[in-house]
Amino acid sequence: MPSLSLSTLTHSLSHPLSTTMPPAAGAIALHSSLCTISSDKPSSPLRSPSIHVSPKPKSLLQNHPLYTPTHTKLSLEFKEKILCLEVMGVDAGKALSQNPDLRTATMESIHSIISFLLSKGLQEKDLPRIFGMCPKILTSDIKTDLNPVFDFILSELKVPENSFRRVVNKCPRLLTSSVKDQLRPCLVYLRRLGFKDLGALAYQDSVLLVSNVENTLIPKLKFLETLGLSKDEVRSMVLRCPALLTFSIENNFQPKYEFFAGEMGRKLEELKEFPQYFAFSLENRIKPRHMEVVQSGIALALPVMLKSTDEEFRELVKQGGG
Structure with a gap:
């Protein structure tokens, strides 16, 4: 296997190392890698008693393609950190890019975070996804x-x-x-x-x-009100379909409402009754099904048109809307 230049990762912080070493399938590898890395500091009291910290073997990285004698300016601990992130199944380049504080975090502190999360009921197999999504946790x-x-x-x-x-x-x-x-x-x-x-x-x-309440939630509610809905109607819609509060105004609400009111010519009352309309893909669901309904000359209620399976929808069109 060809060696991967470690400087590529540390300078650009964007090159995944998974091509060199596949992610570990489970947390046995996670802890075997982390727990073989010792620290000069005392063990954290938060460390789980089931976790054994053994002396650091000199060969941990020296025989691995990531370890190259030419990169003498990088500390062994930093190299260990990169390798252990990859063993966990976390893209080290992405994690370091999103959380630069990882550069100076000690293995001891990272180990304490892991032990703390396990003490709260998380399982080792959960950690790669959690740290991959939120590498900031590793330096919390x-x-x-x-x-x-x-x-x-x-x-x-x-x-x-x-x-x-x-x-x-x-x-x-x-x-x-x-x-x-x-x-x-x-x-x-x-x-x-x-x-x-x-x-x-x-x-x-x-x-x-x-x-964010001020910058995310309130603007979405106010936009729905600009469509002609009252505050109570908007409140009722989001309580029935909380996902509305996660949708983008520019990429979801605006284009879908414009198609709803323009091309489809449907009334606002239907949105009040079926706010889930905004949860369907405009290009892959709403538009093609609307076109089929128009070409077939049938009338389908909005929920029926969008919620039915492909097979059910074809049957409805075939039968002229039932």
Whole structure:
């Protein structure tokens, strides 16, 4: 296997190393790699008792293609860090690019983060996806960043500890969000809007909690009002279809409404009754099905036209709309 120049990664921070070493299939490899890297610092009290830290073998990297004697300016720990990220299944280049603080993070601190997350019920197999999506977690402060989030999930979302894993896997960004500045204000706003089911917010719509109230949620509600909907009607629509609060105004609401009101010539009342319209692909679902309906000369209610399977839709067209 040809050697990959480590400077390519460290200078550009964009070249994935997976072509040199495939991601580990599970966390046995994760911990075997991390836990064979020792530190001069004392072991963290947060470290799980089941995790064994053994002396660092000199051959950890020296026989690996990533390790080249020409890159003497890079510390061994930095090289170990890159290799361990890749062993975890995390694209090291992407992670370092998105979170430059990883350059100076110690293996000890990264190990403590992993041990802390495992103590909260996450499983080793969850970590590659979580760190891949949010590499900032790897340099978070356990006391000031992570613990408050888990306290919020427990005390304010009323999620039992044995369900932490489900919530975090649904929305890893929760772990990079400030409780004071982001999560709590958003929860308060959503509850005022009418979201009463904390379970639904925690397990299904948790992405709403990491949205910005002033810059993301409110502008979407106001745009829907410009279509001729009242505040109560908009509120009713988002409560029935919370995903509306995740859609882009420019890339979703505007083009889909223009097609709805223009080409389709449908009435606003139908959107009130079926806000899920905005969840369907304009190019792959809405347009082609509308064209078939027009060409067939039949009339189909909006939900029937869009929710039916391809087979059901063809049968409806064949039968003239039923």
